[in-house]
Amino acid sequence: MFLAILPVTRLPFPAAWLVRLLLSLWLFLPFPIHADGEVLAPGYQSLSFTAPEPGTYSLPDIGIAADGSVLDAQARDVSLSSLMAGKVSVLSFIYATCSDINGCPLATAVLHQVKSRLRKEPELAGQLRLLTLSFNPEHDTPEQMRLYGQNFQGGGVDWQFLTTRSEQHIHPIVEHYQQAIAKKFDDQGRFTGTFAHNLRVYLIDKHQHIRNIYSTGFLHADTLVSDIKTLLLEDGKPFAGAAKPDSTFDLLSTVINPPLGLPPLPVPENNPVTKEKVSLGRKLFYDRRLSLNGTMSCAMCHIPDQGFTSHELATAVGVEGRTVRRNSPALFNVGYFPLLVSRWAGVNLRATNLGAVAGA
Numbered sequence: 001m002f003l004a005i006l007p008v009t010r011l012p013f014p015a016a017w018l019v020r021l022l023l024s025l026w027l028f029l030p031f032p033i034h035a036d037g038e039v040l041a042p043g044y045q046s047l048s049f050t051a052p053e054p055g056t057y058s059l060p061d062i063g064i065a066a067d068g069s070v071l072d073a074q075a076r077d078v079s080l081s082s083l084m085a086g087k088v089s090v091l092s093f094i095y096a097t098c099s100d101i102n103g104c105p106l107a108t109a110v111l112h113q114v115k116s117r118l119r120k121e122p123e124l125a126g127q128l129r130l131l132t133l134s135f136n137p138e139h140d141t142p143e144q145m146r147l148y149g150q151n152f153q154g155g156g157v158d159w160q161f162l163t164t165r166s167e168q169h170i171h172p173i174v175e176h177y178q179q180a181i182a183k184k185f186d187d188q189g190r191f192t193g194t195f196a197h198n199l200r201v202y203l204i205d206k207h208q209h210i211r212n213i214y215s216t217g218f219l220h221a222d223t224l225v226s227d228i229k230t231l232l233l234e235d236g237k238p239f240a241g242a243a244k245p246d247s248t249f250d251l252l253s254t255v256i257n258p259p260l261g262l263p264p265l266p267v268p269e270n271n272p273v274t275k276e277k278v279s280l281g282r283k284l285f286y287d288r289r290l291s292l293n294g295t296m297s298c299a300m301c302h303i304p305d306q307g308f309t310s311h312e313l314a315t316a317v318g319v320e321g322r323t324v325r326r327n328s329p330a331l332f333n334v335g336y337f338p339l340l341v342s343r344w345a346g347v348n349l350r351a352t353n354l355g356a357v358a359g360a
């Protein structure tokens, strides 16, 4: 289905017609399977749930979107940050000859869908910039990128197809974005022109902070459009993220006087709940350093504003877009769970932290 992003309009008439027919038939298949038997990523299908209403949720601040020196399709030197300035940007790394159906073509296809969706909303479209950056500058010259991108131009959304002067220029950029890529070599050690890479698409806000990273299983136009609109709605407001709520609930008093007729909380005798432990637990709940690569906090899956679960996902998505089989459950009353409280009573610090969090 690489055809989905080929310049269909430039094919001779019967071929273009056939491609369109095949594409429309393919869209109605219940389980889209690629000719090689490879299952197509969700981005090629309808979303199995309704994307959340923009502005009803917040996107965490994942970190600064790095700058870098790139070349636009007219071979002009530009900085990534000047392209991102003042706009919400969606950045994807590709190489023009990539045929991994769930890789670069998916990124381009989904960006194309996003662009088409925003066609009817010009005031939003003008605030968005799509950036497709090649990590294969040897082959993908500005002219190649211009050809690659020429069928995606117009329609109100600015879409830049970029490359770099050399591998030395792209290297620090992909490094910063942790976009792992590796050239593939044949038995004789010759570069095959293909790369091993994982698809990653970055949503970047107007202040040049990364606010979402989509991998193959998670990249879909519906959610991307909702996320873009959510960022645009955020204007003027401080980063919402999974930030601490302004008014902090007095957890300690609920431990001392459980509300709603709940029984007393099982607090281990050797580990009493104190104000300090509650505030440490709260701090840790929002601390991304607790995750494998320092990007995710508890609050990003167990979102306080959403009842400590995540309304916008069917299953939780962890570091690097890895999905697990269940969604994050709400964390109500977990302070009563024996496994989390009494069984850990001997493990002082950990029991303390979790006890305080669980008390949430």
Ligand code: HEC
Pocket: 285, 290, 296, 297, 298, 299, 300, 301, 302, 316, 317, 318, 319, 324, 326, 327, 328, 329, 330, 331, 334, 340, 357
């Ligand atoms: C990637 C998303 C994610 C992150 C980050 C995360 N959780 Fe969870 N959490 C889950 C999922 C999914 C489950 C359900 C696991 C299962 O039952 O298979 C869960 C289960 C739990 C439960 C059990 C709730 C119950 O009703 O059984 C607790 C308590 C909990 N998480 C606390 C935390 C704390 C504390 C942190 C931070 C240190 C954290 N979680 C970080 C997704 C996440």
